[in-house]
Amino acid sequence: MSLEYAILGFLNYKPLSGYDLKRIFDTSVQHFWPADQSQIYRTLTRLTERGWAEMEIVEQSDRPDRKVYHITAAGREALHRWLLTPPHPHIPRNADLIQVFFAGQLSDDEIVAIFERAAERVRGVLKLYERIPQQVEAYREYMESPREFFCWMLTLEAGFKSAQANLNWLEDVIRRIKNGEMPER
Amino acid sequence: MSLEYAILGFLNYKPLSGYDLKRIFDTSVQHFWPADQSQIYRTLTRLTERGWAEMEIVEQSDRPDRKVYHITAAGREALHRWLLTPPHPHIPRNADLIQVFFAGQLSDDEIVAIFERAAERVRGVLKLYERIPQQVEAYREYMESPREFFCWMLTLEAGFKSAQANLNWLEDVIRRIKNGEMPER
DNA sequence: GGATATTATAGGATTAGTCATATATAATAT
DNA sequence: ATATTATATATGACTAATCCTATAATATCC
Structure with a gap:
């Protein structure tokens, strides 16, 4: 699933929350990889379970607390492996x-x-x-x-x-x- | 779901079985609308339930019996309505x-x-x-x-x-x- | 004789993606 | 005063699509 790797790719730049990621997707790759908000949050949970990302709660006084995710060494390896793997051929429906x-x-x-x-x-x-x-x-x-x-x-x-x-x-x-x-x- | 209408479009040419449809999809629209065999059969069932197609069993002595589907008047109307309806914008993932x-x-x-x-x-x-x-x-x-x-x-x-x-x-x-x-x- | 291909239909399991909604606080606009 | 927008996370329900397997008869290839 490429969304996992796309998120990993962004986390590789810097630690981010689900909310940050949604904004980034919407302003950068939305024309060839749109991401649903709920899908981003679910994928972050999965990445954490798999040990490719780790979560840290950042408390905020005025706003809801943020859950900031950062990539792990295993995540970086997975990202690199994926970059060198040809994607499965997929015919988009028109x-x-x-x-x-x-x-x-x-x-x-x-x-x-x-x-x-x-x-x-x-x-x-x-x-x-x-x-x-x-x-x-x-x-x-x-x-x-x-x-x-x-x-x-x-x-x-x-x-x-x-x-x-x-x-x-x-x-x-x-x-x-x-x-x-x-x-x- | 456009597969429904694509099937209806082919049935509008002539009555066909699921097996026929699979072969037709694979040799005509596969480069922009691939169709899975199991999805075709399930969709045919749905079209019949909805009254857009009707099924007739054609017995064969040497091979398994065929289920031949033909489009109904309601199906033709649905097809025509769909042809005049702009599809929902969809961004294919790349x-x-x-x-x-x-x-x-x-x-x-x-x-x-x-x-x-x-x-x-x-x-x-x-x-x-x-x-x-x-x-x-x-x-x-x-x-x-x-x-x-x-x-x-x-x-x-x-x-x-x-x-x-x-x-x-x-x-x-x-x-x-x-x-x-x-x-x- | 045994393996594979063709004709023909069907269901189970899973994944990816979409849509709607819920919760909570603060700032800003009308 | 009220409504909307922004910040922030999360779950339930659903659809479309994919993958795998099952069944069953015949035909063909080696």
Whole structure:
């Protein structure tokens, strides 16, 4: 389960609470690894049980106490092993495409509408990506070196290029349908 | 759950058994909607309970009897409604990228190896895509019209373009790292 | 003769992920 | 005064998906 290793990866920068982690996920890897709050807390418990992380309660007077987790030596080893292990091939499901696959029974206008709304969504994603570099600046402190920051930026680049390619394709298909390339029913 | 609608979409072409469906999924939409055999059978049961499909036992002397499912009027309506409904936005998880994100602690060679193996995998996917058009020919009978066939081909195109864009990016990153663009540790 | 593959359906167990909700305090906005 | 937001953790219920195994007949390969 990659969420375990993603959390381990962040704890490797510095000790963090579940709450910290949620904010970090939401501002850094959310475009390719969203994490549910409840899943983060449950995974932290599991990491502790497995000896890959240790928990320390930090008392606060004004707010609820924090449970701060830090990575152990065993955790660091596990993280390193995982980094060198190729992930199992996994085919992500694409709900837009499964609709396109069966869209033939719709009218031309209805089909174009499916593509238009998909294109609109990708444009929204692209806009979000444009905002990430600024958000990332705020978290640059977590990065020990420019090397780690470079890797971070690479994942952004990947998302951006993939969304851009997807949008180009969607716009091309819309153009072709409007150009009469979709066969009659 | 889109698998329900994907099955309904195929049943809309002609009545099929769970076994037929498994083969069809594996040769047409497997690159963006893989379906597990046991999931198909369970979903067929659910569709029947819901009145979207009806089952008929076709006895066979030499082989186990087939349970052939056909779509009902209610099923056709549900399929059409779904086609006009935008899917919930869903962010697919990308295990390659989450590794890249934390790859900064590895050596340059180890990082290049991660990208090389990702590129190798995408090249394999691209090769699989090249074989799909022939496989599809065998199932062309399911398509009532060239319109449906066109939609089928569009999904292939999407997968191909996306894989191609991804490979271009991976090869560009490999080139840049070998060019010394990855900062020192 | 024995092993494996094909046709055909099905259920148990488990995991990953989602959604909703609960609890508690303090600060801020309207 | 009231509502909302932020900080902080946690559990219950559920769905989708995966993996493994079982069953049963026939056909084919070595």
